[in-house]
Amino acid sequence: MARLNDHYLKLRAGYLFPEIARRVRAYTEAAPDQAARVIRCGIGDVTEPLPAAAREAMHAAVDELGERGSFRGYGPEQGYDFLREAIATHAYQSRGVEVAADEIFVSDGSKCDTGNILDIFANGANRTAITDPVYPVYVDTNVMAGNTGPADASGAYEGLLYLPCTAANDFVPAIPDEPVDLVYLCYPNNPTGATATREQLQAWVDYARANDTILLFDAAYEAFIRDPEIPRSIFEIPGARDCAIEFRSFSKNGGFTGVRCAYTVVPGELTALTSAGERKPLHPLWSRRQSTKFNGASYVVQRGAAGLFTDQGQAEVAALIDHYMANAALLREACQQIGLPVYGGVNAPYVWVGCPEGVDSWGMFDRLLQQAQVVVTPGAGFGAAGEGYFRISAFNSRENVEEACRRLRQALG
């Protein structure tokens, strides 16, 4: 008799986005004349067309595959050298950050990488900390791996250490006063749009080195950082190569959410302990994990990603970021004018807004849907500390953002 993975039954089944979809559906069924007016500022998906540099590189790659002499089948599981080298050079070394091409593992997404990374850590043996609010993937993958107990009434899983991120700590968690083994950090942050300063990240690296902790650092939004003082990579912090893994993606900077390409950096120096207490490097484990369970990202897609690092590609990525960040500025301004507390949206494509006195985050969601036909994401959906906030995504057309701002002012102003 086959037994299933009981841990899946602990999951609070896809609560947030299905619930948003359900409420939008219920509203548009009850008010069909409003259906066409609905503006979605909820899900963090890009909207603008793919950069020409990526498209042209992919077209050329498709043509290569159409010729016997340049046809390619399975590629290296860790990614093609041309892309690993382009990443090492342009994303790291040109900024003075030490990351070698063979420390970069190309994949088809950071969502998978941040989940799959648990394969190389002992199930149930690590104390894990996550921020609250949080990108739900980190939590749910730990639940699936059996690293937690059941969820309580507030949705918090037994066994995880939740690190509250609030306005009082600028949405960067305090260093825990106990040792933990794994910590997920995401800066610039989804959902709060907060960034972490060099000093804050240095404190995390110092803590990690003192406690033999590994930092799982999600830098999916690094390209949105405008302030040159804010680190774009955890590896800008001295000591991080001993204690951190970094996840990056082409999804948000290159508009690759549908194309699919990302990468993970596992430094050669990074180690952890065996159950017998022996210290071993993690790089060979992740390499083995990828070559066993993954057959590499598509050649065409990797050519497209490499296209983003050409001069033309860099200019086009910069234009995309400018577009989304100008949206963020408009959304910030509208919410500030209404008189709501506004965070994020300066070095990140998310604006994190405090609800008016006496309204909770789902209450605010309903009110904006019904009065403005604008769909936001209720903060409580990202964790208990997200209660009292809502997230507005800047990933949208200018037209939609301008209209959303107009309606927010009308409904709340």
Ligand SMILES: *Cc1c(COP(=O)(O)O)cnc(C)c1O
């Ligand atoms: C969008 C996003 C990613 C990127 O995921 P992909 O699978 O590469 O598209 C990673 N982390 C966070 C927090 C994100 O919001």
